[in-house]
Amino acid sequence: MITARGRIALGAGAAARWASRVTGRGAGAMIGGLVAMKLDPSILGQLGSGRRSVVVTGTNGKSTTTRMTAAALATIGPVASNSEGANMDAGLIAALAGSRKATLAALEVDEMHVPHVSDAVDPSVIVLLNLSRDQLDRVGEINHIERTLRAGLARHPSAVVVANCDDVLVTSAAYDCPNVVWVAAGGGWSGDSVSCPRSGEVIVRENGHWHSTGTDFSRPTPQWWYDETNIYGPEGFTAPMTLALPGTVNRGNATQAVAAAVALGASAAAAVTAVSGVDEVAGRYRTLQVGEHTVRMLLAKNPAGWQEALSMVSSDVAGAVISVNGQVPDGEDLSWLWDVNFEHFVDFPAPIVSAGERGTDLAVRLGYAGVDHTLVHDTLAAIKSCPPGHVEVIANYTAFLQLNRELA
Helix, strand or coil: CCCHHHHHHHHHHHHHHHHHHHCCCCCCHHHHHHHHHHHCCCHHHHHHCCCEEEEEECCCCHHHHHHHHHHHHCCCCCEEECCCCCCCHHHHHHHHHCCCCCCEEEEECCHHHHHHHHHHHCCCEEEECCCCCCCCCCCCCHHHHHHHHHHHHHCCCCCEEEEECCCHHHHHHHCCCCCEEEECCCCCCCCCCCECCCCCCEEEEECCEEEECCCCCECCCCCEEECCCEEECHHHCEEECCCCCCCHHHHHHHHHHHHHHHHCCCCHHHHHHHHHCCCCECCECCEEEECCEEEEEEECCCHHHHHHHHHHCCCCCCEEEEECCCCCCCCCCCHHHHHCCHHHHCCCCCCEEEECCCHHHHHHHHHHHCCCCEECCCHHHHHHCCCCEEEEEEECHHHHHHHHHHHC
16 A cells, blocks of 8 residues: 555656656666655665565676566466566665566565565565675675675575575574575585684585585575576476576576476476576577677676676687676676686687677786786777677676667
C-alpha cells in the first residue's frame, strides 16, 4: 500500500525521469529513484511490500544471475527487476515503481546495500554468489563485507538463503542461517579466502572440498550442483542444461538462479528452460559487427572476474583488445592489475592491444607478464587496429559502458 506521501514522491520521480530523458541527460532511472527517495525515505519498503522478492548479491555475476532469476520466475508470474544493473537504492526504487503490478521481484543488490535493502523489502530469498576483493578504495576489505552480510542475514531468519558452498566467505556469511539451500556453484578464485573468516585458521582445499584446520567449519554438502551437461537438484532431479551464455561460471550462476526460483515455487524443469534462453545481459557477451570485425564484448571488474573472462577468450581470433579505465565506478586504485593472470596471453597467436584511459598502466603489466602487445588508448580504434575478423574485447566497467555507447 503506497501512502499519500509515497504517491507524491513517485510522481515527482516520474517527472524527473521524464525531464532527464527529453533533455538527453540519460535514461532517468537513477534521478527518478533519487528524487522519490528524497521526498519519502520509506518508499523502497512501500514498493517492496506485498511482493515475493529475490535479492541477488555477490562480487561477480549479479547482473547475469538476476537476469536468469527473473526469467525463471517469469514462469510463475510477472516479475519486477532492475535488469540494467542499477543495484543501489535509487535503481531498485525505479525498477519496482516501473512494475507496480508485478507480484514477484528479482533484485540485483550491491553487497554493501544488502542489509538495509533486505530490511526494507523483506525478501523471501537471498542469493549469495561469491565474495572477493573488489575496488578497495570504495568497498573496503572483503572480510568486513562478509561480517556485514552475516549480520544482515541474521535479521531475516525466515528468508531462504541460496548460497554457494564452494565459496568460503559466502559459506561463512550463510552458515548460521536456519534456511539455507547450498549450491555447488564453483569457486575458481580462492586468493581472498586462504584463511578461515571465523577462526583465522588455514583453509585446506582438496578434491573439490575445503575445510578450516582446527575447527569444524567446512564445505557443506550441496543440494544443487552441475556438470558440463546437466543440472542436479533435490529429490533426484536431473535435467540437461545447455546455456546460451558462455563459460563455466555461468553454469554456476544458472544453477543458483534455478534454485532461487524453485524456492519460490517454480517448476525446476521450467526454470532450467528459462535460464537457458538468456543470451545477453545489458550488452555483456553480445557479438556485433564493427566494420571488418565481429566483436564479442566481455566485462571484467576485479581479479576474480578477470580470471573468468580470460578463460572465455578464444585463441582462434584476429585479435584481443583489453580496455581498462580507472574512474570512480571502476575503483581508482588499479593495483589489482598485478593479481590478474595476464600471463595467460603469453604466446597468444593473435595481436593483443592494450586500451582505455589507463591503457599505459595495463601495458606495463602486460610487459612484465612477457606479453607482446601494442598500445591504442581509444578502444574503438584498438579494435580497428586488429586484422579483419573476430575480435574479443575484455573491458572493465566504465570502459565497457563507453564502448557500448560509441557502438550504439
